[in-house]
Amino acid sequence: MNEFISICVELSVGLFALLLLTKVMGRASLSESTPFDFISMIVVGDFVSDAIYDPQTHVFKVIFTILFWGILIYLIDIITLKYHQSRGFFESQPALIINKGQIDREIMKKNRVDMNHLQMLLRDRDIFSLREIEFAILEPNGKISVLRKSEYEQTKRKDLKLANQAVSLPITLISDGTIIEKNLRLIGKTEAWLIDELKRHSVDEPDQIMVAEWRNEDGLFIQRIRS
Template identity: 70%
Template structure:
């Protein structure tokens, strides 16, 4: 029983310590893992596993290890922010794998990327032919950024000299039949207004609504729950 209690305490303390560490590291390190972030996750995870399976590793040693590791990460982030030349050592650099529509085999070999893998990365960006690409950059997180050839690029409103328009985030008023009153209040709407709008769409009961969202530009969008 004592061993189970020890595991519970160590896991709980380890969890909150890791949460605190991720807060200190910032959101950028959690968005897309670079090689340095990958190493950090492995090492920190090993600290927690030692707390559970190694009888000689008490929770205070694990907390010290996590804290010291956090200090190292903070120092490395500080160094890379202050000294640009250090970034090449701690962080991978973007690599141009396609330039002017031509695939650079030397850059691919240097980054250990073969053609099949490159094609997979391009398909993930909705690019299915090399003929569409002007430039492609392999990012430090393993993703690829693509600039299409001018004739194949998407046309914008500015290109067509059309007047601009404002875009706002949609506010969810109903989710799975539940009215979200705080969103109504933020949007300056009332529950009665929402019910009236639903009645105009032939919906008497808000519980029948799977999703209802509203934007000033295009009004209320409603999708009802279809019977199974």
């Protein structure tokens, strides 16, 4: 019985101590975790769980563990606020992944982002076509910030009293130089048709293409692999 009471006390203390620690870390860490914040919370959670289920560990060790770790995090926050140069070590840096409409393949490789992942991040921002983007920045929290091209800025058609138009979902036909055959079949096209379309854009081989997508409203959009 005493063992169960001890577990309940340690769990309660651990819970409130972790809540206090998240308050100290600030709202930014709660809303958008950086890799450093993520690692910090995993380490603290692991410390607390080990302390709670180790019969040799007293509740004061739980408090000490969280308190000491919280002090370390607080000190690091102060260092990064006062000394700008230290941020590169403790925090990830934003990466310009699309610059003036061009995808930077080297930046993608450096950040281990492939085309499928990039497109998923863009869809999460309600952007379904790469042709709409002027600049895109991969943030330290893993999300992407986007500046659209001026012609794709979000103005509602009803604001301009324009007639409605049909909207179709862009289909990726080539990704990282590889033809996606199932997507060709989805739009009722063949590989021979795609090769002809590439030749019209002065492209000899699909492996020269970073991404190619099809949309019914405005046809084929391609972006070459930058040499």
